[in-house]
Amino acid sequence: MSARLHEFADGAALAEALADRVADVLAEAVAQRGAASIAVSGGSTPKLFFRALSSRNIDWPRVTVTLVDERFVPADNPRSNHLLVAENLLQGKAAAARFVPLYREAGSAEAAAELASAETAAIGRPFDVVVLGMGTDGHTASFFPGGSRLAEAISAETPRGVITMEAEGAGETRLTLTFASLRDARLLVLHIEGQGKKDVLAAAQADGPETDMPVRAVLRRAQTPVDIYWAP
């Protein structure tokens, strides 16, 4: 599947443009279907974008926000993606959105994944918007090279849902939406910043196994063309 590259002078310009684009797609979904959905990533990259999107004038009570992936930690943990979203996206106008977390206080990460699978399935499919990030190791979502369930996570045969992932570079056990949950989003964005990640992207766009750079699964096999948003 082809990708389209959108380049910006800096992260602030990217954040505003991406927020405009995402807000347009969410508003259109609300107008056409009465509801909209977005799955976002964590990490250090999306903060400015989250703040820009939170100020957009859309019908937020009709918007459901969830996460592409999460660490198996409670929402008050500084490494929680839920916390990042709560502090930066679910603010201002966007505080009225419904948020579906992936972490649950369940007995195990597997039990949490089952609960999160059921609740994310109820959001409706496909997602209107998915915003992915990428690590310098070529992971996206929690599809980590060497991950314990990587083959299952990126298989086209694995159903939509949330599964657990353990990997050396991941720190905590992860909860991640499967590839099938992400591949057909109406707007599928890969948001990366910095020359280092542009170089990683170029490597991912070259030949090689998906298991070495799992972002390749999305770049090669997503049903929706990937919109790559990049700033230095």
Ligand SMILES: O=C1O[C@H](COP(=O)(O)O)[C@@H](O)[C@H](O)[C@H]1O
């Ligand atoms: O572990 C994660 O990392 C990626 C990339 O994060 P960044 O800090 O390099 O922006 C992120 O997309 C993913 O959601 C997160 O869990």
